[in-house]
Amino acid sequence: MSAFTDLWHDISDIGGTDKTGYIRFAWTAAEWELRTWFRAQAKLRGLEYEVDGNTTLWATWNPSGSSETAVVTGSHFDSVPHGGAYDGPLGIVSAFLAIDRLRAQGVVPARPIRIAAFAEEEGSRFGIACLGSRLMTGVFDPDRARALTDRDGITLASALEEYDFDPARLGPDPTRLRDTHAFVELHVEQGRALAVPVGIGSSIWPHGRWRMDFTGEGNHAGTTLMTDRHDPMLTYAFTVLAANKEARVLGAHATVGRVAVHPNATNAIPSRVTGWLDARAATSETLGTLVSSLSAKVATRSAKDGTTVEITAESTTGEIGFSDALVRRCRTTLGERTPVLPTGAGHDAGVLSGVVPTVMLFVRNPTGVSHAPAERADDEDCEAGVEALAAVLEELACR
Amino acid sequence: MSAFTDLWHDISDIGGTDKTGYIRFAWTAAEWELRTWFRAQAKLRGLEYEVDGNTTLWATWNPSGSSETAVVTGSHFDSVPHGGAYDGPLGIVSAFLAIDRLRAQGVVPARPIRIAAFAEEEGSRFGIACLGSRLMTGVFDPDRARALTDRDGITLASALEEYDFDPARLGPDPTRLRDTHAFVELHVEQGRALAVPVGIGSSIWPHGRWRMDFTGEGNHAGTTLMTDRHDPMLTYAFTVLAANKEARVLGAHATVGRVAVHPNATNAIPSRVTGWLDARAATSETLGTLVSSLSAKVATRSAKDGTTVEITAESTTGEIGFSDALVRRCRTTLGERTPVLPTGAGHDAGVLSGVVPTVMLFVRNPTGVSHAPAERADDEDCEAGVEALAAVLEELACR
Numbered sequence: 001m002s003a004f005t006d007l008w009h010d011i012s013d014i015g016g017t018d019k020t021g022y023i024r025f026a027w028t029a030a031e032w033e034l035r036t037w038f039r040a041q042a043k044l045r046g047l048e049y050e051v052d053g054n055t056t057l058w059a060t061w062n063p064s065g066s067s068e069t070a071v072v073t074g075s076h077f078d079s080v081p082h083g084g085a086y087d088g089p090l091g092i093v094s095a096f097l098a099i100d101r102l103r104a105q106g107v108v109p110a111r112p113i114r115i116a117a118f119a120e121e122e123g124s125r126f127g128i129a130c131l132g133s134r135l136m137t138g139v140f141d142p143d144r145a146r147a148l149t150d151r152d153g154i155t156l157a158s159a160l161e162e163y164d165f166d167p168a169r170l171g172p173d174p175t176r177l178r179d180t181h182a183f184v185e186l187h188v189e190q191g192r193a194l195a196v197p198v199g200i201g202s203s204i205w206p207h208g209r210w211r212m213d214f215t216g217e218g219n220h221a222g223t224t225l226m227t228d229r230h231d232p233m234l235t236y237a238f239t240v241l242a243a244n245k246e247a248r249v250l251g252a253h254a255t256v257g258r259v260a261v262h263p264n265a266t267n268a269i270p271s272r273v274t275g276w277l278d279a280r281a282a283t284s285e286t287l288g289t290l291v292s293s294l295s296a297k298v299a300t301r302s303a304k305d306g307t308t309v310e311i312t313a314e315s316t317t318g319e320i321g322f323s324d325a326l327v328r329r330c331r332t333t334l335g336e337r338t339p340v341l342p343t344g345a346g347h348d349a350g351v352l353s354g355v356v357p358t359v360m361l362f363v364r365n366p367t368g369v370s371h372a373p374a375e376r377a378d379d380e381d382c383e384a385g386v387e388a389l390a391a392v393l394e395e396l397a398c399r
Numbered sequence: 400m401s402a403f404t405d406l407w408h409d410i411s412d413i414g415g416t417d418k419t420g421y422i423r424f425a426w427t428a429a430e431w432e433l434r435t436w437f438r439a440q441a442k443l444r445g446l447e448y449e450v451d452g453n454t455t456l457w458a459t460w461n462p463s464g465s466s467e468t469a470v471v472t473g474s475h476f477d478s479v480p481h482g483g484a485y486d487g488p489l490g491i492v493s494a495f496l497a498i499d500r501l502r503a504q505g506v507v508p509a510r511p512i513r514i515a516a517f518a519e520e521e522g523s524r525f526g527i528a529c530l531g532s533r534l535m536t537g538v539f540d541p542d543r544a545r546a547l548t549d550r551d552g553i554t555l556a557s558a559l560e561e562y563d564f565d566p567a568r569l570g571p572d573p574t575r576l577r578d579t580h581a582f583v584e585l586h587v588e589q590g591r592a593l594a595v596p597v598g599i600g601s602s603i604w605p606h607g608r609w610r611m612d613f614t615g616e617g618n619h620a621g622t623t624l625m626t627d628r629h630d631p632m633l634t635y636a637f638t639v640l641a642a643n644k645e646a647r648v649l650g651a652h653a654t655v656g657r658v659a660v661h662p663n664a665t666n667a668i669p670s671r672v673t674g675w676l677d678a679r680a681a682t683s684e685t686l687g688t689l690v691s692s693l694s695a696k697v698a699t700r701s702a703k704d705g706t707t708v709e710i711t712a713e714s715t716t717g718e719i720g721f722s723d724a725l726v727r728r729c730r731t732t733l734g735e736r737t738p739v740l741p742t743g744a745g746h747d748a749g750v751l752s753g754v755v756p757t758v759m760l761f762v763r764n765p766t767g768v769s770h771a772p773a774e775r776a777d778d779e780d781c782e783a784g785v786e787a788l789a790a791v792l793e794e795l796a797c798r
């Protein structure tokens with residue numbers, strides 16, 4: 001077995017399997033097991049282990065006792081429901097292996113190299129993506145965070161207390177941010193945009209989530225004349241197809257993957273259908289065009305169906321560009337032929353890029369599947385990822 | 400206040416309101432309150448009160464001490480989730496008032512007149528519509544009934560035991576059926592098919608429920624190229640619109656009011672969407688055409704979407720004709736101009752019509768809404784319904 005296969009195998013049965021997918025929500029038993037594994041890996045390597053007030057884990061390698069600012073790498077452990085094995089954990093496992101590699105090569109970095117494991121990146125439990133990094137950078141209010149509730153009505157504050165974390169310690173951490181020279185996040189690529197093992201991330205597409213409330217008239221499915229209906233399911237169905245068409249035309253991405261129906265009974269015309277639109281595009285302008293064009297078409301259809309529709313932005317993010325200087329240094333280190341590509345997915349790297357120089361490395365995804373059990377990366381490509389990450393960390397920490 | 404308004408008011412705040420709708424599921428606190436009310440009304444009138452093994456309530460008026468077979472009338476108390484006030488209870492309240500009316504007129508019927516309140520007509524709790532009447536007539540297996548579970552995983556057997564009913568007593572009741580001369584169910588009309596206060600039901604449309612499983616490939620909403628997607632939500636949306644169109648073209652009814660999505664996350668292309676089709680038509684042939692034509696169109700679309708679809712009949716019922724002789728006698732009694740109409744809705748009367756002569760009376764619905772809070776009947780029309788029911792009961796029990 002290769003070094004990668006060996007270490008990867010350590011965590012591959014925590015919180016799921018690659019058949020059923022993984023449920024590794026923040027501050028649950030599965031994530032706790034991954035945290036325990038992280039601590040053991042740090043100790044095993046003699047790294048300095050810490051947990052900060054936002055429950056982010058840190059492991060620092062500083063063989064020269066340097067007091068320079070650190071080069072930070074890492075990712076997150078938590079998953080979407082029934083997610084893949086790689087989204088998140090690959091960046092953490094690769095970070096430990098990159099340090100092993102540098103150490104084996106006799107490298108003594110001039111700056112500390114620090115591994116981070118952020119909490120609640122997917123927002124699968126409390127609904128806010130990149131919550132750990134948002135709290136650290138001060139863009140999310142800790143009072144609001146403490147009051148967030150999961151599907152079972154458990155507050156984030158009590159979820160933390162269950163694992164003896166102190167919710168009062170959530171919040172901005174300017175000291176640690178000031179102590180960060182650069183952040184590099186290695187991540188599995190999530191589409192089929194990479195034809196070689198490793199690429200460099202240049203930016204994150206503008207994206208947003210919109211809640212779409214369709215209201216009609218609840219009624220009896222058997223007796224209501226077709227001409228007397230005000231069925232919001234029809235307007236919803238039209239919207240799903242129109243969003244897909246609009247995205248194809250504009251070269252953007254649009255998805256309706258979540259829906260709630262009231263009363264959701266076989267023999268009742270619904271009174272209310274709520275769908276959530278996830279849309280992303282290369283520019284904010286294209287994204288705006290997609291949503292406004294879709295809204296206009298849906299309004300017309302809604303009038304025809306005798307329903308009403310309300311479209312509300314739940315979150316929108318403009319384009320996030322990573323550090324041009326870091327992208328250039330990665331390219332010099334990894335070879336000028338290394339592909340540089342944007343991504344449609346959000347990451348802690350996107351949040352941190354607002355305050356520290358940030359870049360991402362992507363490892364090829366042969367299936368193009370992510371956020372689902374079939375998410376994969378070949379072991380050889382993962383080895384190449386570790387090699388690339390080690391080279392970039394050496395470049396940033398030694399030169 | 401009229402006699403109707405007065406008695407109706409008695410139960411109008413049990414298990415909900417006409418703003419929020421009613422949740423009066425079988426063998427729950429709300430339905431128990433309605434059962435208690437039934438018993439009190441029977442006692443108040445000196446009627447013979449019984450509860451049978453299927454938990455159906457009975458109240459018999461037999462002032463002449465007749466040993467003839469009984470004329471039975473009645474309906475059910477249970478509701479769909481957030482249903483209307485009238486669907487079910489109107490038939491029971493009207494039955495008590497019809498007896499009051501006959502008694503006040505000095506009528507002494509030659510046959511007993513018996514009021515029935517059936518359980519779980521909507522199937523809202525355990526999924527099987529007309530469960531009480533199906534058990535009574537022997538078309539539903541009591542072992543299977545006892546093992547049914549509700550949304551909370553409670554078996555029907557333990558739901559019964561909670562109210563001290565004996566689940567071992569569920570099952571066919573041929574003795575009581577043999578003792579039934581005719582069954583008349585008064586019910587609120589559920590579309591806008593009646594332009595006068597009262598009509599006579601001739602038949603129930605053939606209808607069925609089909610489960611439609613759409614399977615695709617779960618994936619990341621942000622990063623998956625539109626051309627790489629196998630999104631079952633698209634095939635589902637197409638199906639919703641196609642079912643509606645097909646029903647309009649054929650003069651049938653089709654509804655998709657219930658859906659389940661996996662994993663139902665905003666940022667994930669679903670791997671699986673399940674929708675339920677409710678379809679009804681004037682003839683079994685038209686219903687068959689609707690489903691086969693829809694299936695063909697959906698298969699074509701599914702191939703285009705790169706998804707698979709499986710359509711499975713969960714239940715289908717052919718046309719149920721009520722007794723021609725009873726329809727004629729109702730018409731003679733109520734006037735030759737009284738409209739005779741089919742209905743798209745299932746009823747205990749449909750189940751009983753297989754074994755005893757059965758007919759229905761419908762009371763006008765001004766909104767055309769049913770199975771929803773806006774379900775209404777005007778008090779004057781309800782009074783007219785009571786008058787019509789009394790006349791029909793007198794005709795059947797005295798002549």
